[in-house]
Amino acid sequence: MTNKDESQRKVPKLRFKGFHDDWEQRKLERLGKIVTGSTPATSIREYYDGCFAFVSPADIQDNRFVESTKTTLTQAGFKRGRQLPSGASLFVSIGSTIGKVGQLKVSATTNQQINALINNSDTDSDFVYSLLEHSSDRLRRFSATQAVPILNKKSFSELRVSTPCLDEQIKIGRLFLVLDNTIALHQRKLELLKKLKQGYLQKLFPQDGRKVPQLRFAQFSDDWEKRKLSEFLTPSSDRNNAGKYDQDNILAASLGTELVKKHIFFGLRSTEKSVKSYYIVYPGDVIYTKSPIKGYPNGIVRTNKGVHGIVPSLYCVYHSTHEVNPSIIQVYFEDKYRLDAYLYPLVNVGARNNVNITNSGFLEGYICVSTDIKEQNEVVDIIELVNDNIALYHQKIKFLTKLKQGYLNNLFF
Structure with missing residues (x-):
């Protein structure tokens, strides 16, 4: 095969070992069922404040998985919507966060600002999520050419994407699933550290006119x-x-x-x-x-x-x-x-x-x-220890996010 023929092959720059076939270009609608959400009548109170998730763009930010939502539905409200299974991919198609992508971890419905894709049996749900992440910028740029940035169901369904065989999809999908889970784990640890720090900032200093802090090192007893x-x-x-x-x-x-x-x-x-x-x-x-x-x-x-x-x-x-x-x-x-x-x-x-x-x-x-500089040092040391750990997790998340972006650029095309 000549260099020219190699350059014209429909394959990504980076592949898992054992896969050699060209990828197939298909419309997004061939990967599964496209569903645009709807909102149950807000005037009927019996539809709201239940235990069923109702996804809006506010629930899709930097998180991959959606398992709880700001607005919830009762069973009656849930039945009024277009129900989606766990694993379905969500794409925000109108509004200031257009292009955001999420994946359901529970059965749910969405509002009309979201297009969802329920994958076919020959398509891997985790691969679809990452494919949409890879395609997000392209879709966002397309929507920006219109007077009101919007990506309707027809335009979303007709997006052309390239996909490999199911086995390669599964490999790619699992890689990004591991990365996203690791990033999410570090983010949770980071949030816990921030809460720990805030608790220390309050308890290591006197509150409400008191002369000593609520939390104190044992060797110190004088009033501040x-x-x-x-x-x-x-x-x-x-x-x-x-x-x-x-x-x-x-x-x-x-x-x-x-x-x-x-x-x-x-x-x-x-x-x-x-x-x-x-x-x-x-x-x-x-x-x-x-x-x-x-x-x-x-x-x-x-x-x-x-x-x-x-x-x-x-x-x-x-x-x-x-x-x-x-x-x-x-x-x-x-x-x-x-x-x-x-x-x-x-x-x-x-x-x-x-x-x-x-x-x-x-x-x-x-x-x-404290007037005792030794006690000042103890307070500083514990806060700086937490700060160091916060900085460490920021760096870990930054590294993993950059690594993920590199894989998105090279495992898709």
């Missing part, structure tokens, strides 16, 4: 003190005037716990000249962003844990005193409720949603922390 933040931090005046640091040394606070490198702020790229006005940040310095970050309208607080660099002059930068482990300041303010309660009396939101507060003004509030 409410003290002005200015007793622990002093504003920095160290600027990068001499140009010691350049654009590659710019740091930014993020929703992660570490400072990260960043070149663009508010859509503007930092220049060689502009970075000379930036603050120098040393290990142990505390930074307050003074600008909203995803769900934190008043900004966030971060401690620099070992990197020399610079931050924009918008940020407040502080040196810590010998009385405090600077990381306890970040840990204290990682609880959003505590951060908002501290900042509320001190700030005003100005232009571009920046917070109007001076560097010294930020220090005028009070925080309640």
Whole structure:
């Protein structure tokens, strides 16, 4: 066979051992029954709030499997819908999440925004789900060419896809099933770690005016003190005037716990000249962003844990005193409720949603922390241990998601 003939074969780049035949191009409707959902009359209350799943796009986000839904149906409501078996693949065909794909883990019905595919006996249900994931971008682009982005049943049914024999489908389907289950397992562990951290953030600090936390290390017994933040931090005046640091040394606070490198702020790229006005940040310095970050309208607080660099002059930068482990300041303010309660009396939101507060003004509030730096260290250590595990699972999920995308690109065509 010539190279030209090889390049024209209808096969993916990557295949399981033992499979050599060309894939067959077919319309999606030949893989199974296409079902567009419907909504039982919302005016009939007897149809709703039962034990049967009723799937809407809100139930198909980053999860593969759908087994519980925000809206449920009674048996009477379930009988009014177009019933789907466990294993059926779901494709959101209208709305802001068009292109999202899910797979039923229970019998269910869906609303009219979802097209479902119930596979034939010669088609593997797990393969169909992954095939739709692979085809999602193509379908989304097709729907975007219309005045109202929508993929009706006819267009969905006539989508041309390439499929192998059933045995190869099963191999491919099982691979992605294992990957998705592993990703889902890591996501569940990640959510548990986040809940554990939130519990620690509440119980390792005094609540409701108390002088000791609910959860405490055995060797400590003294009352904690409410003290002005200015007793622990002093504003920095160290600027990068001499140009010691350049654009590659710019740091930014993020929703992660570490400072990260960043070149663009508010859509503007930092220049060689502009970075000379930036603050120098040393290990142990505390930074307050003074600008909203995803769900934190008043900004966030971060401690620099070992990197020399610079931050924009918008940020407040502080040196810590010998009385405090600077990381306890970040840990204290990682609880959003505590951060908002501290900042509320001190700030005003100005232009571009920046917070109007001076560097010294930020220090005028009070925080309640242990005066024993050894106890501060213990609190910091346990939170940072949880943070490290959270970061680890983020990395695992990122790696597996990238690996999965690579397989989607190479096991299909």
